[in-house]
Amino acid sequence: MLSNIVGIIVVFISFGFIIFIHELGHFIMARRVGIKVHEFALGFGPKIWSKKSEKDGILYALRLFPFGGFVSMEGEDETKPADPNDFQNFQNKTNWQKIKVIAAGPLMNYLMAVVLFLFVGFVFGVGEMYLKPKVGNVLPDTPAQKIGLQAGDIIKRINAVPIEDAMQMISLIHESPGKEIKIVIDRNGHTFEKTAIPMEREIPYSEDAGFGKAVKIIEKDSKKFAVIGALGFQPDTKSLDIRFNRVGPGTVVLDTLDKTVKFSLSPFLAVAMMVQGKIGSKEVVEGSSGPVGIGQMFFEMYNKGIPALIFFLAIINVLIGVFNLIPFPALDGSRIAFIAIAWIRRKDFAPEKEGLVHAIGFWVLMLLVLFFTYNDIIRLIKGIKFF
Numbered sequence: 001m002l003s004n005i006v007g008i009i010v011v012f013i014s015f016g017f018i019i020f021i022h023e024l025g026h027f028i029m030a031r032r033v034g035i036k037v038h039e040f041a042l043g044f045g046p047k048i049w050s051k052k053s054e055k056d057g058i059l060y061a062l063r064l065f066p067f068g069g070f071v072s073m074e075g076e077d078e079t080k081p082a083d084p085n086d087f088q089n090f091q092n093k094t095n096w097q098k099i100k101v102i103a104a105g106p107l108m109n110y111l112m113a114v115v116l117f118l119f120v121g122f123v124f125g126v127g128e129m130y131l132k133p134k135v136g137n138v139l140p141d142t143p144a145q146k147i148g149l150q151a152g153d154i155i156k157r158i159n160a161v162p163i164e165d166a167m168q169m170i171s172l173i174h175e176s177p178g179k180e181i182k183i184v185i186d187r188n189g190h191t192f193e194k195t196a197i198p199m200e201r202e203i204p205y206s207e208d209a210g211f212g213k214a215v216k217i218i219e220k221d222s223k224k225f226a227v228i229g230a231l232g233f234q235p236d237t238k239s240l241d242i243r244f245n246r247v248g249p250g251t252v253v254l255d256t257l258d259k260t261v262k263f264s265l266s267p268f269l270a271v272a273m274m275v276q277g278k279i280g281s282k283e284v285v286e287g288s289s290g291p292v293g294i295g296q297m298f299f300e301m302y303n304k305g306i307p308a309l310i311f312f313l314a315i316i317n318v319l320i321g322v323f324n325l326i327p328f329p330a331l332d333g334s335r336i337a338f339i340a341i342a343w344i345r346r347k348d349f350a351p352e353k354e355g356l357v358h359a360i361g362f363w364v365l366m367l368l369v370l371f372f373t374y375n376d377i378i379r380l381i382k383g384i385k386f387f
Contacts, residue, residue: 136151
């Protein structure tokens with residue numbers, strides 16, 4: 001019970017930390033270029049705590065709903081032209097200064113992600129997300145069905161080789177077409193052994209395909225095919241976990257850069273795969289989460305330990321950074337786009353029209369948040385975990 005309470009507190013602290021880092025970026029840059037800041041707030045809605053600085057008049061506040069925050073700047077969302085003599089007004093700053101203030105939030109999330117990835121890498125080892133060797137869907141009339149494999153079974157050993165992850169499991173099965181293999185299975189804590197003979201399957205040959213060692217290569221219509229083994233089940237693609245591997249300092253740095261780039265590109269790759277028909281919109285929706293789902297992930301990471309929690313915090317910082325840079329109305333990326341276009345055409349957009357676009361975008365985002373929150377709650381009710 002106490003552990004659950006602490007876990008929930010950790011979830012809120014994690015959300016607050018990410019929001020604080022993002023808004024701190026806006027805040028620091030706004031002060032740096034001389035924009036008057038009225039309020040620095042974590043959360044939305046009614047204030048539950050606030051304190052006004054006597055030195056500069058800035059109101060620091062905690063608000064009721066913790067999933068967000070803002071830095072209220074002089075003239076940022078005004079629909080009327082600013083007084084040209086008000087040098088602390090956002091509207092009177094140069095386009096480059098405006099872009100720096102808006103971009104500073106997402107870039108601060110990126111900076112924090114890099115710091116956290118490096119910290120985890122140097123202290124605990126580089127983090128790696130992987131699929132557990134867990135059985136998902138079992139296909140009918142296959143060796144897997146004949147030996148009684150069930151969804152949720154965990155493959156512990158194949159031919160006395162301990163199985164660490166799904167890729168190793170798949171590789172060993174692929175290497176054994178038509179050969180008898182012994183499989184140690186864990187089902188709800190009960191361990192038993194089964195013997196199976198993987199059926200032969202032909203796949204397009206590629207040296208880096210990751211299908212394991214092919215027993216033989218055949219040619220059909222001038223095309224090469226590898227003959228691999230298959231038991232007839234699919235791994236559980238939702239059984240993710242995290243592990244940490246000790247490596248040298250140089251590898252930690254390179255791994256940090258690699259992960260930052262890959263997680264930045266991941267939302268766009270998912271959309272591209274959906275457009276190409278490689279995955280369906282259903283899979284994209286099921287793989288996405290709102291605040292409740294992300295909170296659930298933080299809770300699960302807390303239960304896995306501090307390294308996993310910090311590693312996941314770094315990932316979410318990257319995703320928050322790239323999400324906010326998307327040029328969708330109400331997001332930082334859209335505000336940057338408006339400023340950049342106005343800069344190129346040498347004419348500012350009418351503040352009331354730009355404000356309307358951002359207002360519409362905000363409510364569209366709120367509807368999406370509600371949609372994903374509904375899915376998150378259904379997932380919680382069903383007891384479905386992410387990791």
